[in-house]
Amino acid sequence: MVSALTTNVTHFFRENHHFETLRQVVLPPLLEEARRGGRVRLWSAGSSNGQEAYSIAMTIAELAPDFATLNLRILATDIDPLMIEQGAKGSYPAAALEAVPENLRKKYFRKEGEDYQVASNLRGLVQFRELNLHDRWPMRGKFDVIFCRNVVIYFAPAAQALLWERFEEQLTPGGYLFVGHSERVTDGKHSNLRTAGVTTYQLTNRTSRI
Ligand SMILES: C[S@@+](CC[C@H](N)C(=O)[O-])C[C@H]1O[C@@H](n2cnc3c(N)ncnc32)[C@H](O)[C@@H]1O
Known part of the structure; x- marks a missing residue:
């Protein structure tokens, strides 16, 4: 019922200026902090099927190829269990990847049947949870x-x-x-x-x- 009532429209790098701010202003000091051993947490609240959270993850991975060694995590939450399930799987149809720059598509997605799945190291950055x-x-x-x-x-x-x-x-x-x-x-x-x-x-x- 929740799925029928909610609008889940989303896409990768939606409102791209936010990801530019993230890349240029917000992340550099946070990554420094994480490299000093600090804890860094980001939250995609109302994440839909995870494209927002994975856009954040790709932005981080581009700046910090060492992201897997840092105490840095993204929480993605949504009220809709179907969206959470899709996000955790990280599989999207080719059409959804149109907004992802080609170099990032090659780096962070693997073809899986008809769909494309987010690379496992990037999926490891994001935790999906149902939350109203x-x-x-x-x-x-x-x-x-x-x-x-x-x-x-x-x-x-x-x-x-x-x-x-x-x-x-x-x-x-x-x-x-x-x-x-x-x-x-x-x-x-x-x-x-x-x-x-x-x-x-x-x-x-x-x-x-x-
Ligand atoms: C239009 S999508 C936006 C997705 C993403 N944030 C974006 O901007 O691309 C709105 C999302 O909010 C979720 N949502 C609506 N009401 C909510 C609530 N009370 N608690 C958590 N998520 C909610 C919906 O399930 C849907 O996935």
């Missing part, structure tokens, strides 16, 4: 980066506002939140999330709230 964002979140650790794009457009304004607050609580200081092209984080008086680019927000380091 309105429920309690079981994750204990914080995230350096949260992608929640094209998900809250379906939520009532109050539910959106609550979600922004919960994401803020779940971010590390200086962490980033990326939202969809038609979504905006309401800049409430009590929020420490600041605009850091197009539909991009950063949690300021201030510990005390206004």
Whole structure:
């Protein structure tokens, strides 16, 4: 029933400017931190079938071929169990790969029958879990980066506002939140999330709230 009610439209490198920001601004210090032994966590919330999470994974792998040796993981969650199943399998039809640059297609996908499967080392970076964002979140650790794009457009304004607050609580200081092209984080008086680019927000380091 969930599958029938939700819109799962997604594609690789959707809203590519976010991946550019990730590559140029967000990831370099996080990778330095990970190479010093630090823990780095990214979350694709409302991940659909995983193309967003694997786009993040490819962006990381291009910058850090040593990614498998780092304490760096991507969590991908969605309310729809069928999407989670497909994401964990990491298999996509050829048409879905059109948005993936050819050099990345060659590097990170293997032909498997009619479809293409994400290479196993890259799949190892991403953990898929079913999660309704309105429920309690079981994750204990914080995230350096949260992608929640094209998900809250379906939520009532109050539910959106609550979600922004919960994401803020779940971010590390200086962490980033990326939202969809038609979504905006309401800049409430009590929020420490600041605009850091197009539909991009950063949690300021201030510990005390206004
Ligand atoms: C339009 S897709 C966006 C996928 C991806 N984030 C992107 O931008 O390409 C929206 C996804 O949000 C999921 N979703 C909707 N309501 C949700 C909820 N309450 N909790 C978790 N996921 C939800 C849907 O199942 C769907 O896969």
